Amino acid sequence: QQQVKQSPQSLIVQKGGISIINCAYENTAFDYFPWYQQFPGKGPALLIAIRPDVSEKKEGRFTISFNKSAKQFSLHIMDSQPGDSATYFCAASMGYKLSFGAGTTVTVRA
Amino acid sequence: DSGVTQTPKHLITATGQRVTLRCSPRSGDLSVYWYQQSLDQGLQFLIQYYNGEERAKGNILERFSAQQFPDLHSELNLSSLELGDSALYFCASSVAGWETQYFGPGTRLLVL
Numbered sequence: 001q002q003q004v005k006q007s008p009q010s011l012i013v014q015k016g017g018i019s020i021i022n023c024a025y026e027n028t029a030f031d032y033f034p035w036y037q038q039f040p041g042k043g044p045a046l047l048i049a050i051r052p053d054v055s056e057k058k059e060g061r062f063t064i065s066f067n068k069s070a071k072q073f074s075l076h077i078m079d080s081q082p083g084d085s086a087t088y089f090c091a092a093s094m095g096y097k098l099s100f101g102a103g104t105t106v107t108v109r110a
Numbered sequence: 111d112s113g114v115t116q117t118p119k120h121l122i123t124a125t126g127q128r129v130t131l132r133c134s135p136r137s138g139d140l141s142v143y144w145y146q147q148s149l150d151q152g153l154q155f156l157i158q159y160y161n162g163e164e165r166a167k168g169n170i171l172e173r174f175s176a177q178q179f180p181d182l183h184s185e186l187n188l189s190s191l192e193l194g195d196s197a198l199y200f201c202a203s204s205v206a207g208w209e210t211q212y213f214g215p216g217t218r219l220l221v222l
Contacts, residue, residue: 098155
């Protein structure tokens, strides 16, 4: 049973465009929401993370928006670049266990 | 490069066999986590060790076991292997808490 639902499964965006990935969760005990980026043949790498007491966090071209009442959070990739082509996973955690979404494969076309 | 190393990179074995996957955490990291990534189940947390002690368990099968040694490296043992155990197995490490986990490159296991 997926504790974190992620959509879309894949998306294609033109270079310079905005990629948006959405995640939803049910368990209100989750208190840490990271996003991971994974390139083919590599392990996931922490990209950016947010706690539920913050509604938005920005790091460079990557922004997390968090809606606690809706139990949803999203990743926005601004000015998408071909090097951003990867699989992105949202996750949620309480204590020691990370529960991952199913992943979104982002393809940035030059 | 995350600083987490995993061996072997690839492993091909037969059903019913037993394999051991090895992980060396980043220097100074006390916690080690094991994950399984498969096409149908996605990325699933298996188990966590902190300084040699089991700290948390996830969706780990009884056929699987792990341990963390005094030098902090960890091993994941998979026994009575089934076709469905074919997956990527990742190890991650963190200093103490669980927030910033650094993932290794993974071991790709193929059970024939």
